[in-house]
Amino acid sequence: MAVTLYSLGAAEEVTGSKHIFEVNGKSYLVDCGAFQGKRAEADRKNRNFGIETDRIEAAILTHGHYDHSGMLPMLPKNGYKGNIFATSATRDIANLIMMDSANIQARDAVYLKKQAQKKGEIFDWEPLYNEKDAIQATNQIVGISYNRPMTIGDGITLEFYDAGHILGSAIAFVTIQDGDKEIKIAYTGDLGRKNKPIIRDPALIPAADYIVMESTYGDRRHDSTHDAMERLAEVAKRAIKNKGRILIPAFAIERTQELVYYFHMLVDQGIIPEIPIYVDSPMATNATTIFQVHPECYDEEIHEAFIKHHKNPFGFNSLHFTTSVNESKALNDHPGPLIIISADGMCEAGRIQHHLINSIEDPNTTVLTVGYMAQNTLGRRIRDKEPEVKIHGQWYKRNAAVEEINAFSAHADYTECKEWLDAIDTSRLKKIFLVHGEPKAQTAFKKYLGENGYSNTEVVRYGQTYETE
Known part of the structure; x- marks a missing residue:
């Protein structure tokens, strides 16, 4: 053979x-x-x-x-x-x-x-x-x-x-x-x-x-989940204090749902006040529905602690899913503080690029990277804190803060x-x-x-x- x-x-x-x-x-x-x-x-x-x-x-x-x-x-x-x-x-x-x-x-x-x-x-x-x-x-x-x-x-x-x-x-x-x-x-x-x-x-x-x-x-090596939750809380508190926005480029599958879960836990435990969270990705919205129809993949903790407690296991009062391009564009004028989770995870396509164009030059914005960024991607250049980045053929000064949390990988x-x-x-x-x-x-x-x-x-x-x- x-x-x-x-x-x-x-x-x-x-x-x-x-x-x-x-x-x-x-x-x-x-x-x-x-x-x-x-x-x-x-x-x-x-x-x-x-x-x-x-x-x-x-x-x-x-x-x-x-x-x-x-x-x-x-x-x-x-x-x-x-x-x-x-x-x-x-x-x-x-x-x-x-x-x-x-x-x-x-x-x-x-x-x-x-x-x-x-x-x-x-x-x-x-x-x-x-x-x-x-x-x-x-x-x-x-x-x-x-x-x-x-x-x-x-x-x-x-x-x-x-x-x-x-x-x-x-x-x-x-x-x-x-x-x-x-x-x-x-x-x-x-x-x-x-x-x-x-x-x-x-x-x-x-x-x-x-x-x-x-x-x-x-x-x-990844950060511990405990340390990551503390850092996530710090980033959120800073955005609340500065009335700024947090942009999180995240893959629509798993990472988005996981981040929503962690923010929910921080609010639920009284560590941070409620802050509007917008999942601005049609794919992430649809993926969340897919999660709901595949409970055979869940771990026991989710079954016991989350699903039985909430009708929507991936959402709470401050969570919003955008459903149209107009709703996505409207976020540009939305006052802070707010969190926008949007695909693509490596910033190579999708609505995250438009949010970066709108906010990357604002020092009150934080770009939070929570996953692997491949070489030569826009996400990698932002993660590496390059002073200028090119998006849609135009150069933008990166005045936004950049934070990286590896524990969510x-x-x-x-x-x-x-x-x-x-x-x-x-x-x-x-x-x-x-x-x-x-x-x-x-x-x-x-x-x-x-x-x-x-x-x-x-x-x-x-x-x-x-x-x-």
């Missing part, structure tokens, strides 16, 4: 997860994410799919985030007619993400064409895919519950374990059987963290021969990844392959794992093939 592994994305980089395992010449795709970064580079990488779709037997989706699901519509667009396996919650979230991306691309095409015409330039950019492609991709997703083995190919069994990252996220555990020979490969997708609100802790998986593991925070840091490895059965583990991380973080993580008993660890390089034993 010949089994080969390789990656066509998220190899020595964080976004654009796209991994292949090939069994006796048949290819299986794990995740099909969009690369995020400089516009021209992202467009080039996302158009270069890397594999002919007629070579793909089946596709697996670990979770719905854009950098894991964003290029799925390219599969049916390029002729793929097979199944895409995911949990039911991931199917719903991925549908939301893909449709939103199709809409953004369509709007970008119109906007950029107008800009080019004003400059007398030729414009020939086309969206990667449209809504029809996104709908077709969703139609091809087959929902599988956690811990329900499913045959996805000749001698290939897939079982999902809860990754504890976002709603519906999964570790894809693949068993490849050929006669008496058996190989087990675990793809962590994005590995979550213990004791996060709303969703369960990452599950422990059976013994695997190979683990393809994320390494986003391979050189960074949905990714396990390097110590949490090791703790998860220590807790699972590694009796048959032959190698750990590191993906989904920047080179500096991966080098540090590989060294750390080697010092802690996991010496056979390799950083996956783009396009390089790896043979199993």
Whole structure:
């Protein structure tokens, strides 16, 4: 039995997860994410799919985030007619993400064409895919519950374990059987963290021969939740005192709902007074509805302490969801203090860019980053406190304060990844392959794992093939 592994994305980089395992010449795709970064580079990488779709037997989706699901519509667009396996919650979230991306691309095409015409330039950019492609991709997703083995190919069994990252996220555990020979490969997708609100802790998986593991925070540790709550309260109190605004670029899935939960707890405990919170993201509004219909993903604490206590487990009196562009624009004239939570989490698209244009030069504004910011993104430049940033082709002075709280990250840091490895059965583990991380973080993580008993660890390089034993 010949089994080969390789990656066509998220190899020595964080976004654009796209991994292949090939069994006796048949290819299986794990995740099909969009690369995020400089516009021209992202467009080039996302158009270069890397594999002919007629070579793909089946596709697996670990979770719905854009950098894991964003290029799925390219599969049916390029002729793929097979199944895409995911949990039911991931199917719903991925549908939301893909449709939103199709809409953004369509709007970008119109906007950029107008800009080019004003400059007398030729414009020939086309969206990667449209809504029809996104709908077709969703139609091809087959929902599988956690811990329900499913045959996805000749001698290939897939079982999902809860990754504890976002709603519906999964570790894809693949068993490849050929006669008496058996190989087990675990793809962590994005590995979550213990004791996060709303969703369960990452599950422990059976013994695997190979683990393809994320390494986003391979050189960074997260703040404690207690310290983060104190800092969140400080930022809120400062905004209240200055009658300013807090802009939080946050992914519409999980992070938004989690932040709402934490602000609710601070108000509920009397630590901060009520402050208007606006979730200005149609996707986040729809995602919150998806959360409400997937209680199978909740942890016990949410069931007991929150859901039974509130009709809406993700809201309270000071929370408002904007439903139109006009409502979003009206926030520009809204007096402070207020909090605006808006996507995109890396500030590369969406309504957050318009709020930044309106407020980033105001010293009474605080931009609060609460998640990973990839290299060459607007979010990364703001997080790094660059004095000027370019948004929609215009330069703006960054007079706003910038705060970063890492505790809200949905990714396990390097110590949490090791703790998860220590807790699972590694009796048959032959190698750990590191993906989904920047080179500096991966080098540090590989060294750390080697010092802690996991010496056979390799950083996956783009396009390089790896043979199993």
